[in-house]
Amino acid sequence: MSNEFQTHLPPISEIWVYLSGSPLLALVLTLSAYLLGLTLYERSQRNPLANPVLIAVVVVTLSINLLDMPYAKYFEGAQFVHFLLGTATVSLAIPIYKGFASLKGRMGVLLLSLVAGGITSVFTAVGMARWLGVDASLVRGLVAKSVTAPIAMGIAERVQASPTLTAIFAVSTGILGAILGRYVLDALRVTQWWQRGFALGVAAHGIGTSRAFSVHPEAGAYASLGMGLHGIVGAVVIPQAVAWWF
Amino acid sequence: MIQGLVQLFIFQALGELVSKFALPFIPGPVLGLVLLLAYLSVRGHVPAAIDLVGSGILQHLSLLFIPASVGVVLYLPVLQANAWAISAALVVSVVATVAVTAGLLRVLAKKESTHE
Numbered sequence: 001m002s003n004e005f006q007t008h009l010p011p012i013s014e015i016w017v018y019l020s021g022s023p024l025l026a027l028v029l030t031l032s033a034y035l036l037g038l039t040l041y042e043r044s045q046r047n048p049l050a051n052p053v054l055i056a057v058v059v060v061t062l063s064i065n066l067l068d069m070p071y072a073k074y075f076e077g078a079q080f081v082h083f084l085l086g087t088a089t090v091s092l093a094i095p096i097y098k099g100f101a102s103l104k105g106r107m108g109v110l111l112l113s114l115v116a117g118g119i120t121s122v123f124t125a126v127g128m129a130r131w132l133g134v135d136a137s138l139v140r141g142l143v144a145k146s147v148t149a150p151i152a153m154g155i156a157e158r159v160q161a162s163p164t165l166t167a168i169f170a171v172s173t174g175i176l177g178a179i180l181g182r183y184v185l186d187a188l189r190v191t192q193w194w195q196r197g198f199a200l201g202v203a204a205h206g207i208g209t210s211r212a213f214s215v216h217p218e219a220g221a222y223a224s225l226g227m228g229l230h231g232i233v234g235a236v237v238i239p240q241a242v243a244w245w246f
Numbered sequence: 247m248i249q250g251l252v253q254l255f256i257f258q259a260l261g262e263l264v265s266k267f268a269l270p271f272i273p274g275p276v277l278g279l280v281l282l283l284a285y286l287s288v289r290g291h292v293p294a295a296i297d298l299v300g301s302g303i304l305q306h307l308s309l310l311f312i313p314a315s316v317g318v319v320l321y322l323p324v325l326q327a328n329a330w331a332i333s334a335a336l337v338v339s340v341v342a343t344v345a346v347t348a349g350l351l352r353v354l355a356k357k358e359s360t361h362e
Contacts, residue, residue: 078313089275091300117347154273164317199348
């Protein structure tokens with residue numbers, strides 16, 4: 001134990017106290033879990049089941065459990081990542097603007113279908129959940145789940161729903177939509193790429209959009225547009241509708 | 247890069263201000279989105295600085311909702327108790343949403359093309 005290094009190194013517990021007091025630990029944990037998720041997603045040929053968020057959430061959850069770090073403590077560090085959600089929402093204007101360029105006068109048709117799809121999404125989810133006797137505290141989290149997660153979480157705060165539950169339901173919806181979407185579209189014999197893409201964007205936001213892009217660029221462009229428009233319309237309409245319905 | 251980031255932050259801040267003082271029922275970032283969209287329409291193109299930063303952030307959009315999603319640890323017991331019902335509601339809802347959106351789109355687009 002007369003090793004020279006020993007005298008210079010503080011005990012491991014002291015290093016640990018220092019590290020867990022700084023936001024770096026939570027940041028490194030979040031970013032590396034995301035990178036791991038991204039790598040596994042690419043390795044699986046972008047299988048929607050290997051969703052990077054899902055993988056990252058499982059890894060972070062297990063890690064903070066193992067480290068005995070309470071969620072509030074973790075979030076204190078990870079909030080720097082969380083903050084950029086607002087900036088990302090603003091950035092959604094870019095794909096929407098680019099999508100407008102490829103519209104060719106379809107705006108009316110797209111908006112009508114979007115509103116019908118949005119209403120279907122809220123009523124089927126909340127209706128089913130109530131019918132199956134889901135705990136009332138969870139039902140509100142379902143209201144915005146077809147809207148892209150950054151906007152959905154903003155809506156959640158306005159309808160007294162938990163942003164966390166909303167994010168989880170939004171991510172699950174995206175994954176389900178990316179997996180099931182093509183079967184529904186094939187069964188309905190919807191063959192036009194723009195129609196297939198738009199429906200995926202409306203129902204399954206970002207995850208559906210990335211799925212659409214991997215199938216066909218036109219489907220991807222319309223999926224971004226569907227996701228973006230659903231975000232804007234949802235943010236305006238959903239809080240009003242909830243105030244009236246709940 | 248900084249230039250684009252600053253411009254995005256400015257639109258985000260403007261959105262927050264409008265939300266706080268004029269339209270409290272719409273989240274600030276969504277208003278920032280609408281303002282940026284109006285700005286891009288006026289400009290007639292996406293300025294390179296905004297495109298660089300904005301598209302970069304959007305490429306890793308899913309990273310940004312990890313911190314909030316990890317909060318799921320707080321809800322695990324109630325989620326477990328309702329797991330099957332929630333899953334059923336999510337599956338039915340997403341299938342119905344895709345079907346209604348695409349189905350209506352197909353019918354309306356067909357009608358439009360026969361009118362031409």
